[in-house]
Amino acid sequence: MKFSLFLLCFHAATLFVTAHRSALNDYQRSKGLELVHMNNGGVKQEIQSEIQVCAKQCSDLLDCRSFVYNWKSQSCRLLPWTQNSANVLLQRNVQYDLYQKKDYIRDCVVGNGNTYRGTVSKTKSGRTCQRWRLKFPHDHKFSPIHWPDLEENYCRNPDSDPEGPWCYTTDKNIRHQYCGIKKCEDAVCLTCNGEDYRGSVDRTESGKECQRWDLQTPHAHPYKPEKYPDKSLDDNYCRNPDSSERPWCYTTDPNVEKEFCRITKCKKQRLSNIEITSTCFKERGEGYRGKANTTTSGIPCQRWDSQTPQSHRFLPEKYPCKGLDENYCRNPDGSEAPWCFTTLPGMRMAYCFQIKRCKDDVLEPDCYHGNGELYSGRVSKTRKGIKCRRWEEKRNDLELSLDQPYLVPLEENYCRNPDRDSHGPWCYTMDPNTPFDYCAIKPCEGEKC
Numbered sequence: 001m002k003f004s005l006f007l008l009c010f011h012a013a014t015l016f017v018t019a020h021r022s023a024l025n026d027y028q029r030s031k032g033l034e035l036v037h038m039n040n041g042g043v044k045q046e047i048q049s050e051i052q053v054c055a056k057q058c059s060d061l062l063d064c065r066s067f068v069y070n071w072k073s074q075s076c077r078l079l080p081w082t083q084n085s086a087n088v089l090l091q092r093n094v095q096y097d098l099y100q101k102k103d104y105i106r107d108c109v110v111g112n113g114n115t116y117r118g119t120v121s122k123t124k125s126g127r128t129c130q131r132w133r134l135k136f137p138h139d140h141k142f143s144p145i146h147w148p149d150l151e152e153n154y155c156r157n158p159d160s161d162p163e164g165p166w167c168y169t170t171d172k173n174i175r176h177q178y179c180g181i182k183k184c185e186d187a188v189c190l191t192c193n194g195e196d197y198r199g200s201v202d203r204t205e206s207g208k209e210c211q212r213w214d215l216q217t218p219h220a221h222p223y224k225p226e227k228y229p230d231k232s233l234d235d236n237y238c239r240n241p242d243s244s245e246r247p248w249c250y251t252t253d254p255n256v257e258k259e260f261c262r263i264t265k266c267k268k269q270r271l272s273n274i275e276i277t278s279t280c281f282k283e284r285g286e287g288y289r290g291k292a293n294t295t296t297s298g299i300p301c302q303r304w305d306s307q308t309p310q311s312h313r314f315l316p317e318k319y320p321c322k323g324l325d326e327n328y329c330r331n332p333d334g335s336e337a338p339w340c341f342t343t344l345p346g347m348r349m350a351y352c353f354q355i356k357r358c359k360d361d362v363l364e365p366d367c368y369h370g371n372g373e374l375y376s377g378r379v380s381k382t383r384k385g386i387k388c389r390r391w392e393e394k395r396n397d398l399e400l401s402l403d404q405p406y407l408v409p410l411e412e413n414y415c416r417n418p419d420r421d422s423h424g425p426w427c428y429t430m431d432p433n434t435p436f437d438y439c440a441i442k443p444c445e446g447e448k449c
């Protein structure tokens with residue numbers, strides 16, 4: 001009796017979990033982009049509905065691979081292609097968000113990769129794959145007629161081989177070979193505490209699916225992507241926005257709020273993008289490695305390897321890249337400036353503003369007027385901190401559909417606003433998941449955003 005009751009509860013719990021899963025979890029969102037097919041403008045039908053319903057409809061259709069959602073009209077268009085399809089262009093359009101099925105655009109595999117729908121068509125030794133519909137040079141049973149996902153000569157895993165996607169090769173002496181596409185947890189490795197991890201693992205270490213950062217169910221939370229643009233809280237990917245030990249996510253299991261994710265560590269552990277200083281600090285002082293050991297008002301700092309009088313989570317061995325030596329002022333958590341725990345029991349922590357800002361870091365910050373269409377400064381970084389791509393490196397999948405000449409020349413990789421986007425200067429980025437983004441420049445003082 002006890003046993004069957006347990007089973008019943010277990011079953012009910014499983015149902016509950018699946019009910020909380022959003023159909024959006026299968027999609028990767030790109031803000032402000034749409035897909036344009038060059039020969040086929042035919043898909044014009046707009047479905048008036050909520051975004052979740054659009055996602056569900058697309059998931060239920062075998063030939064739907066993406067959809068664009070129009071925020072103004074609250075409607076979507078289901079599309080049979082992705083940015084990787086032939087004759088398709090990504091285009092900027094601020095009214096739209098593009099949602100593409102992860103399986104088609106992710107360049108890593110989940111599990112054995114039997115859901116992989118990407119476009120790699122070479123084996124790991126560099127041999128070209130044979131088209132699945134051909135029986136030459138190798139005859140085989142995997143016909144696209146029975147396995148519609150066997151497209152072109154793309155690597156696939158129709159027989160769920162534990163080694164992952166493979167293909168027949170065009171070399172008559174080598175029948176088939178694995179494609180060596182990395183698992184997502186190995187594709188992008190972790191340095192330090194993974195605050196800059198931007199990979200696409202979307203499961204926790206116990207195997208639970210992550211909740212999207214842009215949803216508030218099943219768990220309500222403060223990490224809304226638009227509030228933390230520099231943390232890249234994309235889709236439901238594991239991230240570390242709060243200086244935890246490792247990337248984590250909220251889970252889709254209502255009974256487990258959040259959990260760490262398992263991601264391979266990089267062989268080389270080094271700080272990227274952070275300049276080390278010792279007599280002054282730059283930006284927020286995350287690279288400060290000097291020997292200041294008191295707070296602004298002169299209170300001695302507590303050693304990082306001690307738990308008295310303040311007990312805390314910043315153990316030096318858990319934060320190997322943060323320089324938590326002795327009792328020196330540091331900034332391991334993205335605070336405004338270097339700080340420390342104090343040796344006064346009644347005062348937990350305090351900043352160390354006796355350390356000065358470095359001289360070359362006190363320049364007047366850049367700003368723009370109006371929409372910034374006349375902005376001609378040298379900022380070349382997005383608000384997420386991603387480096388801008390040079391304008392002349394026009395990507396063939398990204399078309400700047402504008403009439404020249406521009407008001408301000410598109411020089412170097414400087415932020416510009418050639419299309420008078422109402423959100424201000426922007427640029428194409430070096431990050432393939434964020435083809436363009438707005439820049440780290442604010443409207444000038446006294447002007448409205």
Ligand SMILES: *[C@@H]1O[C@H](CO)[C@@H](O)[C@H](O)[C@H]1NC(C)=O
Pocket residue numbers: 291293300301327
């Ligand atoms: C601070 O560091 C100096 C040496 O740099 C040392 O002489 C002093 O004792 C330290 N003070 C505290 C409070 O740890």
